[in-house]
Amino acid sequence: MSKLTESAKGVYVIAPTPFDDGGAIDDGSIDTMVEFFLSAGADGLTIMGMMGEAEKLTQDESVAVMTRVMAAVADRVPVIVGVSSPGLASLVGLSRTAMDLGAAGVMVAPTPALRTDAQIKGYFATVADALGPDTPFVLQDFPLATGVRIDASIIIDIIRDHPSCVMLKHEDWPGLSKITALRKTSDEGGRRISILCGNSGLFLPEEMARGADGAMTGFAFPEMMIGVCRHAQAGDHDKARDLFDAYLPMIRYESQPGLGLALRKHVLAHRGIIANAALRRPGPKLAPQDIAEIDALLDRQARRLAALDAASSGTG
Numbered sequence: 001m002s003k004l005t006e007s008a009k010g011v012y013v014i015a016p017t018p019f020d021d022g023g024a025i026d027d028g029s030i031d032t033m034v035e036f037f038l039s040a041g042a043d044g045l046t047i048m049g050m051m052g053e054a055e056k057l058t059q060d061e062s063v064a065v066m067t068r069v070m071a072a073v074a075d076r077v078p079v080i081v082g083v084s085s086p087g088l089a090s091l092v093g094l095s096r097t098a099m100d101l102g103a104a105g106v107m108v109a110p111t112p113a114l115r116t117d118a119q120i121k122g123y124f125a126t127v128a129d130a131l132g133p134d135t136p137f138v139l140q141d142f143p144l145a146t147g148v149r150i151d152a153s154i155i156i157d158i159i160r161d162h163p164s165c166v167m168l169k170h171e172d173w174p175g176l177s178k179i180t181a182l183r184k185t186s187d188e189g190g191r192r193i194s195i196l197c198g199n200s201g202l203f204l205p206e207e208m209a210r211g212a213d214g215a216m217t218g219f220a221f222p223e224m225m226i227g228v229c230r231h232a233q234a235g236d237h238d239k240a241r242d243l244f245d246a247y248l249p250m251i252r253y254e255s256q257p258g259l260g261l262a263l264r265k266h267v268l269a270h271r272g273i274i275a276n277a278a279l280r281r282p283g284p285k286l287a288p289q290d291i292a293e294i295d296a297l298l299d300r301q302a303r304r305l306a307a308l309d310a311a312s313s314g315t316g
Contacts, residue, residue, distance in 0.1 A: 001075045004105030004136040006166045008194040009233070010043030011225045012080060014218035016265055017052045017065055018274040023281060025061060027068050029274040034072035036273045041226045042077060043214065045069065046107065049082040050145055051218050051261050056280040059090075063097055070102045078104030080138060080216075086111055092130050095137075105136035107169060110148040117154050121161075128162040138167040138216075141175075142198065152181035159191050169216050171198030176210050183211035200255045201225050205241045208232035220254060220267035221247055246304040250297050259284050266294060 015037065018029035037045060047069050048054040048062060057065065066081060073079055081098035083106045085091040095106045108127055114120050124139065131137060139158060143149045155178070158165055172178055179195060186192035196216035197207040204215055205228060215225045224247040231240035244251075254263045262277070262284045269277040277286075286294075 001078060001102050001104055003134075004078055004080065004138070004166055006191075006193045008044070008078070008167055008196070009213035009229075011041070011214050011222060011229055012044035012046050012078070012196055012216040013037045013042045013222045013225075014046045014049050014051050014198075014216060015069070016218065016261065016268070016274070017048070017054075017057065017280075018265075018276065019053075019278045019280050020276050021278055023278070025065060025068075026275060029276065030065070030068045031072045032275075033268070033273055034069060037222060038073070038076055040223045041230075042222060044078040044080065044104070044216075045073065046080040046082065046216055049107065049140075050109075050142070051264075052082065053261070053280055053283075054082055054084075059094075062094060063101075066098055066101050066103070075102065080105050080107050082107045082109075082140075084109040084111075084140065088126065088130055091127070095131055095135055099135055105138060105166065106131070107138040107140050109140040109142060109146050110150065112147050114148050117151065120148065120150055120154055121157060124158050124162065124165070128164050131164065133164055136164050136166045138169050138196075139165055140169040140171075141178075142169070142171045144171075144173055152178045155182065156185050156190065159193055163191075165193065167194040167196060169198055170195050170207070170212065171217070173199055173203075176203065176206055179207060179210040179212055200251055200260065201228070201244075202251055202255055204228050205232065205237065205244050208240065209237055218261075218264055219247075219251065220264045220271070221250065224251075242308060246308050247301060250301055253293065253297055259286075259290075262286055263290070263294065266291065267298070270294075270298075 018026040020026045081103045083091050083094045195212045196214050197212050198217040214229045227243045228240045265277040268274045
């Protein structure tokens, strides 16, 4: 597989890690999940991110998940591996293993201890040096989870100083102005990198209009993100928003902090994409009321999509 570059675009689905009821990794569900994402049109996959329960995996399990995903993907799309870790040795070791197994690049979030602009720049300088010039990396900017706020000017400095930083995973909130600032800099002659956006696609139409290249996030219906991005890239922002609107109630519901992954896995299991909705402990379990609300949202979503299809075909 070729390595990740600044030209990456489209949808890189954040893949969950499937488990069985006993908490063991479900290899069969990894295979069916990968096939579904690729058949839906995903341009790439990202594994072992924050929503992949990476912190609950042992080192051996992390390698096993990477190996299984790489085998299932079989070089059809790029795979990015989340390697964030409090320790540099662990981060570098996992990165080397990922690249040896065929990953296109790795994703790194700032450690929560970083507090000043100088510390943030110093950390990513250390990471870039430790990974070396041949390992492209994604800067994950997710202050709601890491507690580290990175100003657009600091990201611009990191991009300028480290050619191996080829992508920003943008999930600041609110953060649309950050996309605008980065694109203004590149339009004026600065280095342009890929910007893929997170936050379950909650602001995807606006992010695409601001100059994002696509999405890197999870959602139980990745076909929404794929359709929105393709319409936006074709310049049809009205179609992008119409499609987004049909899924918005489910996006909103799945975006609940702390419960979102449980909701997403439940719907993925409901759709037959994975066999079991289990999270590895500790993790929340859905109440009957949660499931009833999901069922109601799914029913409403199906009706809205049918109406949208009828309107677009002229049969409504």
